[in-house]
Amino acid sequence: VLDDQPQALLQDLGRELMVYKFAVEELLTKLRILSEEFDFAHQHDPIEHITSRVKQPKAIMQKLRRKGIEPSIEAVREEIEDVAGIRVVCPFVPDVYMVAGMLGRQDDVEIVKTKDYIDEPKPNGYRSLHLIVRIPVFLSDRVEKVKVEIQMRTIAMDFWAAVEHKLFYKYDGEAPADFGTELRAAAATAADLDTRMTALHRRSQMSSSAP
Numbered sequence: 077v078l079d080d081q082p083q084a085l086l087q088d089l090g091r092e093l094m095v096y097k098f099a100v101e102e103l104l105t106k107l108r109i110l111s112e113e114f115d116f117a118h119q120h121d122p123i124e125h126i127t128s129r130v131k132q133p134k135a136i137m138q139k140l141r142r143k144g145i146e147p148s149i150e151a152v153r154e155e156i157e158d159v160a161g162i163r164v165v166c167p168f169v170p171d172v173y174m175v176a177g178m179l180g181r182q183d184d185v186e187i188v189k190t191k192d193y194i195d196e197p198k199p200n201g202y203r204s205l206h207l208i209v210r211i212p213v214f215l216s217d218r219v220e221k222v223k224v225e226i227q228m229r230t231i232a233m234d235f236w237a238a239v240e241h242k243l244f245y246k247y248d249g250e251a252p253a254d255f256g257t258e259l260r261a262a263a264a265t266a267a268d269l270d271t272r273m274t275a276l277h278r279r280s281q282m283s284s285s286a287p
């Protein structure tokens with residue numbers, strides 16, 4: 077796929093992706109601090125686990141082509157918002173919004189866009205809170221502002237999304253007709269599970285704070 081890309085662009089992209097990696101590392105540190113410090117202060121860790129990735133050059137070029145955009149570093153910066161991606165999985169729905177709020181209040185974190193698929197799930201049942209944030213990365217000779225996509229979801233939402241993603245790939249978008257209905261029903265079950273687990277968590281918190 078990349079054979080016909082000018083060598084200079086590929087070199088620039090390699091350098092660019094290094095900067096995206098630094099942005100991810102900065103955000104991972106911020107999230108780990110929030111997780112550990114909140115747990116210390118409130119005996120509850122609002123983050124179950126975190127994963128991250130920087131998109132491969134091949135996938136970036138494919139995405140630009142799919143969007144009909146001429147490949148360039150500027151196009152990557154402006155048109156592709158998920159070059160750098162972080163997924164934060166939380167135990168409960170309120171944790172998702174709390175972590176998003178704590179991150180958004182940090183002086184060097186700018187929230188560029190919020191897509192709340194928890195409040196308004198996608199038609200297929202997908203639920204998650206997506207943030208596009210911009211943070212400064214301090215390099216040897218300049219500061220670069222870098223965009224990172226943060227997907228935040230509960231364990232139940234993550235389970236649903238991981239399985240749906242696998243099925244989608246297996247059938248290459250041509251899944252049997254009843255899969256859509258089944259997946260929407262499974263998403264509703266996952267949402268119900270979130271509600272029940274959150275209620276149990278609240279009760280356990282109240283009983284532990286009772287005199």
Ligand code: 0O2
Nearest residue numbers: 157158161191198200202206227236237238239240241242
């Ligand atoms: P991958 O392989 O996970 O990176 P855009 O990213 O701008 O082209 P859009 O629709 O504006 O597309 O972005 P959106 O809705 O915020 O979703 C982007 C990412 O969210 C996807 O990235 C997925 O990771 C995840 N996502 C969105 N919808 C679904 C869904 O229905 N099921 C699952 N499992 N994940 C979803 P990519 O690049 O599509 O895929």
